Each structure stands twice: as C-alpha cells, then as structure tokens.
C-alpha cells in the first residue's frame with residue numbers, strides 16, 4: 001500500500017500553518033473524534049482528529065467521493081461500532097489507521113492525512129521539531 005504524502009493536505013486552501021494549536025488531548029470527546037474549522041468561504045479548511053486506543057490521527061474533513069465534510073452531527077466521525085470512520089453523506093467507511101475507504105462509492109480512495117503532534121498534552125498541526 002502506498003503511503004499518502006504527509007504534505008498532500010497542503011494543496012487544500014486555507015490550511016493553517018504548522019504549529020497551529022488544535023486542542024488539548026483531554027478535550028477530545030470520549031467517542032474519540034473532534035472536528036475543527038479554520039477560515040471561511042473559499043479559504044475554509046476543515047480537519048478532524050481521531051484518537052482511539054492511544055493512537056492519534058488527523059484527516060482533512062473532505063470525503064473523496066463528493067468532497068463534502070464527513071460529519072453531519074458535529075464531532076461524530078465514527079460508525080456505530082466505532083471501528084471505522086463514516087461519511088454521513090453517502091455512507092462511505094474508512095479505516096481509522098490510514099483513511100483508506102473500504103466500503104461505499106469511493107472504495108479504494110482515501111482521506112487526506114494531516115500530520116499532527118502532541119507537546120505537553122496539547123495537539124498541534126505539523127510533525128513537530130524545529131519547524132513545527
């Protein structure tokens with residue numbers, strides 16, 4: 001399986017710079033997902049965090065099928081079993097670990113990952129280190 005580029009998210013308009021604070025780890029709801037919106041209109045950028053079983057991931061909130069946000073209910077990105085990410089628009093299901101669509105109209109495509117890191121219990125955009 002080809003790894004998605006860690007910089008692919010930068011092609012979306014309105015991406016906040018590396019080092020942008022998202023939230024504290026404890027602010028992620030118990031269900032394990034939380035969405036964020038930056039900017040507005042053509043510069044609007046949405047992403048979401050998924051924190052399950054001690055592992056943190058982040059994706060652009062943009063379904064590869066029709067490019068809608070995945071969540072209809074704020075901060076809810078998981079299926080009922082909490083085993084896969086769900087696009088509420090047409091029901092596509094994505095693996096949590098790599099965002100690959102395993103069911104639905106965009107099967108085989110993938111969500112775009114966003115690199116994030118944790119420092120002192122706070123989550124930031126970017127891979128960390130000297131340059132964020």
Ligand code: FES
Nearest residue numbers: 063065066087090
């Ligand atoms: S927009 Fe996500 S499944 Fe159609």
